[in-house]
Amino acid sequence: MSHLDKFKEMRKGLDLVQAIAEADRCLLCHDAPCSRGCPADTKPAEFIRKLRFKNITGAIRTIKENNILGGACGVLCPTSRLCEEKCSAMFKSQNRPAGADRPIQIGEIQRFLVEHSWQRSVRIFEKPEPRSEKIAVVGSGPGGLSCAAELAKEGYQVTIFEGRPQPGGVLRYGVVSYRFDMNFLEHELEDVKALGIKFQCNSPIEGKNAAEKLLQDGFDAVFLAPGLWDAATIKPDGKNIQGLFSSVDYLSALRDGRFEKMEKNIKGKAVAVIGGGSVAMDCIESAVRLGAKDVYLIYRRSYSQMPAEPDERIEALEAGVHFVLLNQPLDYVTAKKDRLKGLKLVRTRLGALDASGRRRPEEIAGSEWTLDADVVIEAIGNKAPDESPEWYPKVDVDGNKLIKADPETGRTSVPGLFAGGDIVRGPALVVQAVQDGKVAARAIKEYLKQ
Amino acid sequence: MVNNVDLSIDFCGVQFKNPFLLSSSPVSNSAEMVARSFDAGWSGVVFKTLNSDRLPIVHPSPRMHCIDYGSKKEMAVQNVEMISDRSLKHNLTEFLYLKKNYPDHPIIASIMGFFTDEWVYLAKAAEDNGADMLELNFSCPHMCIEGAGHKVGQAFQLLEGFTAAVKEVVSIPVIAKMTPNITDMNEPAMYAKKGGADAISAINTVRGISSVGLDDFVPTPNVFGKGAISGTSGPAVRPIGLNFIASMAQNDQLNLPLSGIGGIETWIDALEYMLLGASTIQVTSGIMHYGYRIVDDMIEGLSDYMIERGVGQISDLVGKALPNLHETEAFDLERQGIAQYDMDKCIGCGQCYIVCQDAAGQAIEWDAESRRPNLIEDKCLSCMLCKFVCPVPDLISHKEMPKEWKRQETAVMDSSLEKDIKYEPFTKEGPNECVI
Numbered sequence: 001m002s003h004l005d006k007f008k009e010m011r012k013g014l015d016l017v018q019a020i021a022e023a024d025r026c027l028l029c030h031d032a033p034c035s036r037g038c039p040a041d042t043k044p045a046e047f048i049r050k051l052r053f054k055n056i057t058g059a060i061r062t063i064k065e066n067n068i069l070g071g072a073c074g075v076l077c078p079t080s081r082l083c084e085e086k087c088s089a090m091f092k093s094q095n096r097p098a099g100a101d102r103p104i105q106i107g108e109i110q111r112f113l114v115e116h117s118w119q120r121s122v123r124i125f126e127k128p129e130p131r132s133e134k135i136a137v138v139g140s141g142p143g144g145l146s147c148a149a150e151l152a153k154e155g156y157q158v159t160i161f162e163g164r165p166q167p168g169g170v171l172r173y174g175v176v177s178y179r180f181d182m183n184f185l186e187h188e189l190e191d192v193k194a195l196g197i198k199f200q201c202n203s204p205i206e207g208k209n210a211a212e213k214l215l216q217d218g219f220d221a222v223f224l225a226p227g228l229w230d231a232a233t234i235k236p237d238g239k240n241i242q243g244l245f246s247s248v249d250y251l252s253a254l255r256d257g258r259f260e261k262m263e264k265n266i267k268g269k270a271v272a273v274i275g276g277g278s279v280a281m282d283c284i285e286s287a288v289r290l291g292a293k294d295v296y297l298i299y300r301r302s303y304s305q306m307p308a309e310p311d312e313r314i315e316a317l318e319a320g321v322h323f324v325l326l327n328q329p330l331d332y333v334t335a336k337k338d339r340l341k342g343l344k345l346v347r348t349r350l351g352a353l354d355a356s357g358r359r360r361p362e363e364i365a366g367s368e369w370t371l372d373a374d375v376v377i378e379a380i381g382n383k384a385p386d387e388s389p390e391w392y393p394k395v396d397v398d399g400n401k402l403i404k405a406d407p408e409t410g411r412t413s414v415p416g417l418f419a420g421g422d423i424v425r426g427p428a429l430v431v432q433a434v435q436d437g438k439v440a441a442r443a444i445k446e447y448l449k450q
Numbered sequence: 451m452v453n454n455v456d457l458s459i460d461f462c463g464v465q466f467k468n469p470f471l472l473s474s475s476p477v478s479n480s481a482e483m484v485a486r487s488f489d490a491g492w493s494g495v496v497f498k499t500l501n502s503d504r505l506p507i508v509h510p511s512p513r514m515h516c517i518d519y520g521s522k523k524e525m526a527v528q529n530v531e532m533i534s535d536r537s538l539k540h541n542l543t544e545f546l547y548l549k550k551n552y553p554d555h556p557i558i559a560s561i562m563g564f565f566t567d568e569w570v571y572l573a574k575a576a577e578d579n580g581a582d583m584l585e586l587n588f589s590c591p592h593m594c595i596e597g598a599g600h601k602v603g604q605a606f607q608l609l610e611g612f613t614a615a616v617k618e619v620v621s622i623p624v625i626a627k628m629t630p631n632i633t634d635m636n637e638p639a640m641y642a643k644k645g646g647a648d649a650i651s652a653i654n655t656v657r658g659i660s661s662v663g664l665d666d667f668v669p670t671p672n673v674f675g676k677g678a679i680s681g682t683s684g685p686a687v688r689p690i691g692l693n694f695i696a697s698m699a700q701n702d703q704l705n706l707p708l709s710g711i712g713g714i715e716t717w718i719d720a721l722e723y724m725l726l727g728a729s730t731i732q733v734t735s736g737i738m739h740y741g742y743r744i745v746d747d748m749i750e751g752l753s754d755y756m757i758e759r760g761v762g763q764i765s766d767l768v769g770k771a772l773p774n775l776h777e778t779e780a781f782d783l784e785r786q787g788i789a790q791y792d793m794d795k796c797i798g799c800g801q802c803y804i805v806c807q808d809a810a811g812q813a814i815e816w817d818a819e820s821r822r823p824n825l826i827e828d829k830c831l832s833c834m835l836c837k838f839v840c841p842v843p844d845l846i847s848h849k850e851m852p853k854e855w856k857r858q859e860t861a862v863m864d865s866s867l868e869k870d871i872k873y874e875p876f877t878k879e880g881p882n883e884c885v886i
């Protein structure tokens with residue numbers, strides 16, 4: 001396998017024997033803490049028990065009925081702070097027997113079961129009685145897919161409007177392929193498509209009042225899950241700088257026809273990534289894998305304050321990324337024809353606590369310096385497009401243009417308009433978007449009864 | 451240190467340097483294999499059952515199936531293997547090789563015939579070619595030939611007759627190997643003794659079915675579309691083996707040396723057989739699973755146990771547990787106890803609560819907030835199911851309660867229905883034993 005094939009394929013999951021061995025370690029807890037820890041109510045204790053008692057189809061059914069993206073979640077959930085966090089198998093007693101002091105690998109088992117369902121062509125859902133109600137879903141990311149699936153399972157007529165050429169949202173145009181590959185995505189989408197959902201791609205719902213208009217165009221309810229696809233930047237007028245990318249551009253290029261070109265941009269170059277979250281981790285690790293000469297991570301606070309998951313940070317360090325901590329980017333240095341040459345930085349020190357409860361970085365006067373770099377990727381946050389509130393002018397939004405929706409129902413300030421996923425929560429998780437879709441679907445059914 | 455204890459044991463006048471023997475099976479099929487087992491530490495061998503070449507022996511294919519428990523492999527093995535498919539000439543030549551190269555390792559020749567002359571012929575052939583003892587195989591549950599194996603073990607006159615015939619022609623000691631596929635082994639064992647047997651070995655495989663194919667409905671091993679009831683061995687049959695050894699060891703009339711077989715893998719398994727009366731033990735499935743090397747741990751483990759307890763001779767341990775083995779009627783039912791929890795160790799899995807609810811006394815309350823069980827002592831049945839499921843060792847133990855303590859009776863669901871029951875108390879007197 002060439003290194004590029006390795007880039008495009010994710011590592012193998014458990015096989016049947018390994019999954020059963022892992023399920024064998026499970027204590028089959030009463031009122032299981034793992035199930036309580038799953039944001040989408042995927043019921044891990046139930047599907048592990050089913051696997052343990054050789055009810056494999058039943059285990060798959062539990063996952064798919066509760067989480068239509070059970071495969072993606074199994075792969076992508078930061079399980080160590082969700083289901084696995086409180087797993088009793090971690091033996092929090094002083095006399096833990098050796099070998100039993102780690103949680104059950106719930107995400108791995110979940111992934112296995114879903115992959116196994118594809119191998120065995122297990123079909124979980126019957127074709128439902130068609131119903132007359134029509135629902136529009138805006139966005140085909142995890143939130144949109146989950147809501148659409150939940151409704152389609154019961155025969156509602158669902159149309160997903162997707163602005164991009166292909167469905168999947170971040171799962172397709174964000175996450176790097178060695179963590180979640182196209183083959184896996186296509187399989188999981190098959191399960192969703194089999195429910196009879198209409199996908200309308202290349203169909204952005206944008207422009208004045210576009211979302212609210214769907215209600216007048218024959219849809220009985222609308223679920224908004226467009227995610228966050230604008231990139232924050234330290235230099236709003238930097239669009240013409242050659243070698244400067246947003247994480248959104250960079251990562252989506254790695255997932256479509258622009259891959260080769262992007263690989264050329266990175267290979268053998270000095271690459272700096274600005275940010276400290278999970279997206280920044282995807283950017284640095286992929287740059288290493290694409291053969292960058294040096295990869296720098298620029299972060300204005302210190303290591304322990306980075307929002308990225310601990311294992312992601314360690315992996316990046318291991319991969320050879322240079323962590324440049326306590327440095328605030330100021331500006332870019334360019335050569336002729338706007339070719340990027342370097343990144344102007346100033347050193348910081350940590351001061352008093354800020355609103356997020358972390359110590360605020362303060363610039364150290366006179367400590368400016370320049371890091372030579374051929375490429376800079378800004379991974380400092382995805383946000384809602386500035387103009388997005390115009391698509392749904394009557395819907396209440398907050399200062400960051402995130403939609404205000406009731407967490408229990410996904411209801412917005414406009415009757416019939418529901419919302420969920422990142423556009424409501426800000427940058428969040430796949431499993432949370434799945435849950436928002438489920439919650440909204442339930443509320444939509446209630447709403448349509450009235 | 452390990453050398454300070456003596457593992458050697460006398461069995462029917464034959465000296466073994468430790469009590470660990472290969473039992474008659476694939477693990478003792480050839481001299482090349484047996485030689486390696488001796489090098490590994492096994493003291494002797496019951497060679498794979500000889501046949502007289504009168505009938506062709508062909509093993510079915512496949513000849514075994516395995517029973518797993520969860521991800522634990524080979525909890526038991528199912529086999530339809532026949533006695534040795536090698537010619538008698540080859541097998542006897544193997545004896546000569548082993549006697550020549552391993553003179554200190556006794557060879558026990560296992561034999562099986564159909565009629566007296568055949569038994570006698572095999573017995574003599576074995577003795578003449580160096581066998582130190584014989585083991586009469588009255589116990590294979592699945593020979594493809596009608597009349598052989600355990601059918602003899604179940605027809606006690608035949609068993610006695612064949613034993614007597616063999617005893618008449620050989621001077622080496624004779625062991626009778628018993629089938630567990632009966633109710634009380636003392637009966638056939640007594641017949642073997644009457645026939646002159648010098649020792650009893652038990653058990654051979656237990657008649658069983660390992661599994662059934664869900665697609666083809668063929669029981670396993672699936673021999674080209676056909677299954678059969680056949681022999682189960684391995685850890686799952688150990689309680690059955692221990693039962694038969696102990697009950698024969700307790701039989702004063704029998705009073706023969708015993709060789710324990712069935713599910714032995716560790717020194718503890720072996721020692722338990724010995725504490726219940728076996729003076730040697732034999733192994734097949736443990737070797738089929740892990741190889742000859744397990745004897746290393748049997749020798750070392752048993753030696754260390756003896757050193758720790760100051761036991762010099764392994765023979766001192768034979769039958770040590772028998773004085774404590776009673777009929778259940780001997781129990782002192784006045785003394786009662788309950789489960790006792792060391793809550794500092796609890797990890798909050800709640801399995802104790804589940805089994806106590808659904809299979810015991812509903813004696814546990816579950817605190818969902820703290821995820822901890824709370825035992826209502828007066829309801830505890832002392833069944834100890836909670837201890838069995840608890841993943842933390844020594845968290846739950848049994849403790850005796852004071853004499854005046856009384857267990858709560860199981861509550862009646864709706865005692866208002868009592869007035870409607872159709873019933874009269876039983877008042878007749880009768881004997882406390884079963885009579886028609």
Ligand SMILES: Cc1cc2nc3c(=O)[nH]c(=O)nc-3n(C[C@H](O)[C@H](O)[C@H](O)COP(=O)(O)OP(=O)(O)OC[C@H]3O[C@@H](n4cnc5c(N)ncnc54)[C@H](O)[C@@H]3O)c2cc1C
Nearest residue numbers: 139141142143163169170204205226227421422428429430
């Ligand atoms: C690089 C990256 C890595 C991540 N890694 C993980 C991870 O490992 N684990 C994890 O749990 N989470 C991860 N996340 C977060 C997770 O992907 C998101 O929380 C999740 O995808 C949110 O789902 P969503 O449905 O709200 O939005 P999205 O997935 O963003 O999907 C929104 C969809 O709506 C479409 N759209 C936008 N506007 C319109 C419009 N006007 N009309 C029609 N369609 C529109 C978009 O094209 C997109 O397809 C990651 C995020 C990123 C960016």
Ligand SMILES: Cc1cc2nc3c(=O)[nH]c(=O)nc-3n(C[C@H](O)[C@H](O)[C@H](O)COP(=O)(O)O)c2cc1C
Nearest residue numbers: 473474475499529653654683684712713733734735
């Ligand atoms: C595949 C197989 C073949 C066997 N063949 C014989 C045999 O030829 N003669 C015999 O006396 N016992 C035979 N046995 C029985 C074993 O010697 C032994 O009594 C039985 O397997 C129980 O011991 P274990 O649990 O250690 O395997 C055989 C057992 C197995 C599994």
Ligand code: SF4
Nearest residue numbers: 026027029034087088
């Ligand atoms: S918490 Fe852990 S041990 Fe308990 S049921 Fe869940 S996975 Fe199993």
Ligand code: SF4
Nearest residue numbers: 038073077082083107
């Ligand atoms: S969906 Fe995610 S959080 Fe929930 S059980 Fe599965 S892996 Fe764990």
Ligand code: SF4
Nearest residue numbers: 796797799800802840
């Ligand atoms: S089974 Fe043991 S560890 Fe689990 S809750 Fe009960 S006492 Fe605690």
